[in-house]
Amino acid sequence: MTFLAPWLAASAAAIAVPLLVLLYFLKLRRREMPISSTLLWKRAVQDLQVNAPFQHLRKNLLLLLQVLVLIAGLLALSGPVLLRDGSPAKRYVLLIDRSASMNATDVLPSRLEVAKDEAGKLVATMRTPSALSLASRADEAMVVAFDEHARVMCNFTSDKRQLLSAIAAITPGDGGTRIDEAILMAKAFGSAPGEAANARGSGVQAQLELFSDGRLGDAAAHRDEAGASSRPAADAAISLQEGELAFHAIGSGGQNVGVTAMQARRGYENPQEVEVYATVANFGTDLVTCDAQLSLDGAIQSVQSVQLPPTANDQPGVLSLTFALEMPTGGVLELRCLPKSSQNFLGSDDAAWAVLPPPRNLAVCLVTDGNGPLLSALKACPLERLEVKSPAEFDAIDFGSLPPEKGYDVIVLDRHAPAKLPRGRFVVFGSPPAASGATATGSLENQVVLDWHSNHPILQYVNMANLFAAKAYKLSLPADSSVLAEFASAPALALVRNQGSLFLLAPFDCLETNWPFEPSFVMFCYNALGFLSLDGTQTGQLALPVGAPFSLEGLPTQARGVVTGPGATTAVQVNASGILRFPGTGRVGVYRLELANLPATTFAVNLLSAQESDIKPATRLAVGNQQVLAQAAQQKGNLELWPWLILLGLVGILLEWWVYSRKLRL
Template sequence: MTWLTPTIAGIAAAIAVPALIILYFLKLRRRDVEISTTLLWKKTIQDIQANAPFQRLRKNILLFLQLLVLAGILLAIAQPQIRGDISTGTQRVILIDRSASMSATDGNPDAIGDMRGAMTRLDKAKEAALKLVDSLREPSLIGAGPVDEAMVIVFDTTAEVRQQFTADKARLRAAIESIEPSDAPSQLTEALRLARAHLPDKMLADTVTDESGNTTTRNITLEGVKAGGATIHLYSDGRLPDAESAITSAEDTVTFVQVGRTDAANVGITAMRADRAFDTPIDVSLYVGLENTARTAQEVELELLIDGITSRVTTVTIPAATPPIGAEFGDEADEDAKMLAAMLPWTPGVTGRTFEFAQAEGGTFAVQITAADPGKDLLPVDNRAWMIVPPAKQLSVALVSPGNLFLITALEGLPLARLVQFSPEQYTAATARGEMAEFDVMIFDGWVPTIDGEPGLPPGRFLVLGAVPSPLGVAAGSEPAPAMMLDWRRDHPVMRLLLLDRLQMLKLPDIVVPEGSGATVLAETDRGPAILELSQARTRAMIVPFDIGQSTWPLDVSFVVFIGASVNYLGQEGGVFGASGDSFRPGSVLTDRLPIGAKGVRLAIPGSSERAELQPATDGRIAYGPIRKAGLYEASWVGPAGAGDATDGSRVVRMYAANLLDPAESDIAAAPLLLLTGIPLEAELADDAKAMIRLWPWVILAALVVLMLEWYIYNRKVYI
């Protein structure tokens, strides 16, 4: 038990208690009245004798009750409270994880599988955070004593301050209760960085002695250097992939409040990809990747829907998750081994199914799964995925090259609708006349156009060979040098069928990839990147910065495979189809470029009647986000339509798909141990978090009850 204002209560007691007792020593002052006889006044005479000055106190229940009332009031002034397991601090930072895995429905373990009593992890985290708010020290009855402040930060991929530091519990409660779930993955680093940015600057005491020997001390604020010592309460299931690299101060106290079960099971869709056959674009191959985190094999029903109509249904058995290597679970294992094995993550079971069918028309493809055992599928958001598929077509390709026999030969062997070769001068003239818009893919060989004085790429789909377009660059002072291939992304649609281990380059530039450029390295050599993908709004490009004529690549069959796969990938919108050429993940910003002249742009949000009003930039660019929900987003406007856009009355419509498709987020088993900045942090269960219980209101209530009893006894003239 602790006391907020014991000194003030002690002073009040030293004054009030003696004063009350003295009242029972004092003689009653009475008025003299003459009467004829005292026979009827014996009781009064006894009372006069008993109230002589400074007599010995007799037993008096009224005095006892009044002392009890006074003791209760004095205890209330001291403000006693019982402290639970939650740590204290002047400033507290409440971090609440609202990522996709926090929507798992095991917040109430007793209701797993029963949707009527189900409770999400986020609801459980909010409940525990509200307990913490109730436990904060607040201003005392007379304004004395320390006061706790707290701020509320909610995070998924990004972080957001819901409430600045305040001691107002009503505002803190409102901020916590207003938190809504998100379908985005989780990242802790941004939340901790945001929390530290709102801490006060560090102060140092500077002692100065003047010529007379007088010493003065002043406080110096170190701008930009944040004070440590904050108490951080993290409410999460521990599925934080960047926790080990997150940075906290050595002076901070971090409490990890775990929500969710460590053995929580889930089945989900973790991959979705569609390809049209290059030679027969009408043929579609749709792959769906599935994951199971349960420790037994799970059966699910997999359904394919095209434009909302069921096309195919199949039953899939997903293998069980496998235990950590070397983990011991049997009866022969000791308790420490079993505890260690329980803390290590299991490897989810994975499988996949491919749907193959003919579909000349475009449309919205959706897949969804239904688990045979709902208790083994606690996360709903990863049970559906969508993609926007354009109509089948054979591609038109423009080649801008001074003449490259290897490249021309490879392109002529592809089943293209049209292949047209331009010189750089012819391309520039055709672009000025607006004639290049009819090509699906443009290939630049050893040359790229100039945009704003720099080599760059306009909106479109490009394959660039032997050149480095902006925003990529070449390291200053470097010269092209021989290089050998080390590794490449085998999970990329273009790279997955390639064998590049024997590829050698005579002159490879030292490529610089600026942060935030939208470039992804697909192949790495001993000198740096050799193949890259650039994705920026309405521009997508595959970039090979070295001269293929000065390499061994044209003599390898993988070169022809690469050219064909690149053209198909770029022309068919990258395999993850969409009218905009992009599929988005919750937590990212939805960006696109609409036709020039689009007006009245509205974006429909999935699962809501909300319509976001967007204002396109002068080049037609729009941006919305970060998007929080998975599903289908619909942009509509009045004005010209682009390729693949639909119409709805007088408005043009373009669809976007947002999917979780994150194996780490679908693995919802709560972590009993969190490695924060490399330091193990043991979890505290949300149900075990104890709040501060104030006793002084109950003491006042008891004092009032005793006061009412004293009034009753006084009026009944009861004495002992």
């Protein structure tokens, strides 16, 4: 046990105890009582004093009780704290999980609030740097809130008020959980002196206090006995010492049903028909009957009553759902899971949204002197309008005066690099135009593609292994470009963003390659047009995971607007490059971006994470090289003893009153 402010109590005791005794003997307010004669009383007092000089102190129960009450009060003032972990660290890092699973209400009001309470209790038991206490024993703490990213809420300080306000400022999120970043950040800060470092420098190892339900994406082993073998390599860099991390498990577990996957897409043959695929999972141990309700812009379109099997072998009961509906216009699709049982502790995963723009085909302009294979490939794509123009015709177009309905979604430049280009999206075969920011620094011959990003939307289902280029340009790309495919020493395909325009550069003449003879060429054209068009870019952009930033390009520079999300409205502004980035997608739901003089853009943020939907709290974590067990509830933190001492004092006062009233003090 230790005391938070021992000198304060000692000083108060040095004053109060003698004062009480002095007051008791010297300043008694005696009740005056008339009697027949003081003769016998004085004799009795004399006898008492002669025979028992310390009779007052020995037998005066009331004085003893008063001293007891005073001692209890003074001890409470000294702030006694029982250090139940036995190894008090002087620097704490409070890691508070704010991921989606911490919104579960299996413990009231929510896991995050309980975690904040627990952290607050730990802060309350820290030794304070009072002038009357041992200044060198003042504890410090920092607060880190984390979901998929860690955020320092408060650097090392011993100011409890600051720490508590930092803890209170932690807001719930709907994101996933990664602890490695939080621990790395905590260790980085932990080795640096804090605000009130005074004599203690970075040599003091910080004690990491993790307040979480253990549903950590990168710290497996909550139910995996294999432990370290199942951990991803991400936290291999984390090196913890024995006992450095204390895990305060939050939550008791319970039933939860959630949507773990959802996708909506228009049919290729019939764009007006939308198919919605979803996966609903039951993470509880009971069979759950629920209604899966599909709504379009708030109007219920379809309801399926399904039965979700219980968890078996640590695998949730999963059910796939398919909906089909006619959707000639755009809108927001919402799939909501409505369990019929009352227990469903996590609300963030009960719904998922998909934003579908209205069906729209592209207007494409092919600028070429003649390229049959390319023209054929483009004609194979479902386009609204395909115009073929020679380089001279294209250069003659005044894009400033072109009406919107005559504009192009994508311009394909085949071996033509005009000096001036409007803002837009381009597929370039051959030498890159100056507007792209990329330059051709040389030429290459007889190149084959060595590597390509097959998971990129443009290269989806595109096999480039057989591509052979007899001649190609050697590209020098701007810094923020992304290379999609590579020759031996130069990019084969690159995606370049420059001044609000987007260029897909293929630094070769497709007629000097064997690509037109490959099936992948048509696939590439289809994917490229889809990706570059507004339609294509928004498809990926309009459904985001929690925490992923929303970005939109090709907007008027410096345009101002607002993003209205679930429970919050944020003012935004387009940057000088015509790009809008909105990072505040921390909660699930539908967001609406409204910019001046532009139609509103709607996008959805979904949880769709089985890891977060499984709210069974973990009791064991594998973090770095350590297996960390959850601390038992009674061993959490330190125990403040002052309430018990105040209670003892109150009992003493009651006892004193009772003794007085029952005349037991006689």
